[in-house]
Amino acid sequence: MQIGMVGLGKMGGNMAERLRRGGHDVVGYDRDPAVSDVAGLKELVQRLQAPRVVWVMVPAGAPTQQTVDELGDLLAEGDIIVDGGNSHYVDDQKHAAELGEKGIGFVDCGVSGGVWGLQNGYALMCGGEKAHVDRVMPIFETLKPEGEDGFVHAGDVGAGHFAKMVHNGIEYGMMQAFAEGWELLEASDVVKDVRGSFSSWRTGTVIRSWLLDLMVRALDDDEHLEELKGYAQDSGEGRWTVQAAVDHSVPLPVITAALYARFASRQDDSPAMKVVAALRNQFGGHAVESK
Ligand SMILES: NC(=O)c1ccc[n+]([C@@H]2O[C@H](COP(=O)([O-])OP(=O)(O)OC[C@H]3O[C@@H](n4cnc5c(N)ncnc54)[C@H](O)[C@@H]3O)[C@@H](O)[C@H]2O)c1
Ligand SMILES: O=C(O)[C@H](O)[C@@H](O)[C@H](O)[C@H](O)COP(=O)(O)O
DSSP, rough: OEEEEESSSSHHHHHHHHHHHHOOOOEEEEESSTTTTSSHHHHHHHOOSSOOEOOOOOOOOOOHHHHHHHHHHHTTOOEEEOSOOOOOHHHHHHHHHHHHHHEEEEEEEEEEEEGGHHHHEEEEEEEEOHHHHHHHHHHHHHHOOSSSOOOEEESSSTHHHHHHHHHHHHEEEEEEEHHHHHHHHHSSSSOOHHHHHHHHHTSSTTTTHHHHHHHHHHHHHHOOOTOOSSSOOOOSSHHHHHHHHTTTTTOOOOHHHHHHHHHHTTTOOOHHHHHHHHHHHHHHOOOOOOO
């Protein structure tokens, strides 16, 4: 089928390619003219035959909001927008309501698989009305990995991004567990082959997983990660997961600690630990280190 793809970066570019290989007619738009098929969203919409489907794959927040707003003015009744970026689920409900007034459908679709999706397929978690999801199904079928799993219509609008948010919260916790185990093995002198231990765990163990495969791949490139700084960014999903847990009074100690570990990774010197050092010094005369 025909589809418009907005955002042709690491994700959208590969997804457009996977869709083309699957026989779909993709018209791509990116603000970077070097990768774009059309000059702007207006031309993109003109190039598509009604009823249209436009997939938005730009950074979450302002770029997605701006794109959805602009498409809302250009598209017509019967058309559908799919937001495949890592948007906050609360934004979906607002988008669906605003577009719904114009008869434009909205589907939120959490996408997982990163830069490997072109070859492996993308796991898809979508939310929205069944009729809208059904219309986009040929696209989902081509994007998803082969086999029965890798796709869920998780519920109404927002459910797809809520599922993706929790998926990413789990991702934070799993990565942190691998990271802490690795640090302990590297710090102690008991296990001589840390990379080899991780590699051996890839087969037969309880913790074998794709993240473990990727960890070994990273250690193959740089066995003691000497080239990297211990600094990790976050793009929203982890903090939204923790916020949702607070809203529902659900204890998430692992995911919360993993999020906070990222915050700590960005500090050269911990203000909080200065206070701990100062207080130990105040009450017990314990030694402090000066700058
Ligand atoms: N990288 C991943 O592993 C991954 C996985 C799943 C979901 N996502 C989500 O997918 C979305 C895209 O991520 P990415 O990794 O491809 O990012 P990216 O930075 O590689 O690509 C984003 C693209 O969008 C374009 N763009 C930005 N604003 C635009 C606008 N207003 N109009 C048109 N084009 C615009 C940029 O020029 C760029 O080419 C994000 O929401 C991200 O959170 C990323
Ligand atoms: O499932 C996936 O493919 C990843 O989770 C993907 O969505 C992306 O790599 C995250 O945006 C990283 O999120 P952080 O920047 O919060 O680590």
